[in-house]
């Protein structure tokens with residue numbers, strides 16, 4: 001509940017009148033510190049964040065500090081709270097972080113895969129009727145040279161027809177951890193009759209939701225090369241007149257959605273669980289864009305505000321296709337009532353205005369925008385700072 005999406009979702013669910021029990025081990029705060037950066041929006045300590053919510057919502061909000069990788073903690077929280085829905089966001093979410101070196105790969109995969117296994121065991125033992133909403137990523141599919149279906153595809157092979165999981169071919173150790181999670185969650189549904197929605201989410205951008213109207217309700221906003229996702233990072237770069245850094249040819253195409261719409265989608269899924277035993281997959285994004293096209297958009301909007309942005313093409317540190325076919329289905333959420341509410345240009349404009357307030361905080365960490373973790377060689381700038389396995393120890 002302390003993360004970028006978790007905090008925003010908790011605010012929405014409380015505003016909708018639901019009871020929320022959050023957990024977090026604060027590993028995100030420590031990992032961003034480890035790479036030498038911080039959130040552009042200053043984030044209050046959890047005690048203060050909670051007291052703000054408690055004033056408004058009383059005992060409808062509770063919180064437990066702890067690590068999902070610890071089975072006793074996970075069993076205890078799920079057993080006592082008896083949730084109707086579990087939104088599982090608590091993973092190491094950065095592809096570059098997982099590529100720093102062996103210890104960061106081990107940390108990412110053990111944190112993510114073990115945490116998810118503990119959640120599904122806790123559900124089986126203590127909350128078998130709950131709906132697990134598990135955050136995966138569109139990156140699980142990779143960039144196949146054909147249309148991407150929503151979770152499953154029909155095939156005909158040697159005269160027999162069947163529906164099989166759409167092939168996953170991820171592009172980082174982080175993305176593979178999500179694929180392993182997907183396989184484990186699908187198996188748990190089949191084995192124990194649990195119900196789950198596995199969200200293949202696109203890249204989320206933005207500073208705002210309907211509930212984030214004051215500074216003390218801001219969610220975190222990372223802009224460093226390791227934790228800052230592409231549009232968010234471009235906007236922070238524009239604010240300090242740092243060139244917008246496009247990797248390679250810039251033809252990398254992905255699905256994107258505004259934070260407000262990500263929260264809307266998850267709230268729709270909470271209200272519309274699948275049947276017991278069903279493993280449902282949804283592709284959660286609004287529009288597809290090329291990363292070079294996004295840099296052009298941010299530049300155009302930033303220029304109108306007098307920011308005079310430049311675009312710089314860097315040698316691509318990643319191992320990925322820089323120009324490719326990309327067309328992904330995203331119909332399931334629309335069928336459940338999802339309609340995007342934010343236009344990307346408006347959201348970029350709001351983001352730039354919000355970030356200008358924190359220009360000095362962004363400028364102070366500008367070196368961290370281009371440390372460049374290389375997919376093949378990792379990073380010798382970051383790897384010696386800490387053993388990431390200690391991140392999960394408290």
Ligand SMILES: NC(=O)c1ccc[n+]([C@@H]2O[C@H](COP(=O)([O-])OP(=O)(O)OC[C@H]3O[C@@H](n4cnc5c(N)ncnc54)[C@H](O)[C@@H]3O)[C@@H](O)[C@H]2O)c1
Pocket residue numbers: 001002003004005006023024025026027028029066067068069088089090091092093094111115135136137138201202203204205229392
């Ligand atoms: N932000 C995006 O663009 C995006 C896109 C696709 C998928 N996702 C997925 O959505 C989820 C949330 O993303 P986010 O951007 O809010 O990330 P985030 O890092 O801000 O939030 C995750 C939170 O989980 C906590 N956490 C991690 N491991 C934990 C553990 N073992 N026990 C307890 N707490 C733990 C972290 O401290 C953090 O506060 C992640 O699973 C991520 O992979 C995010």
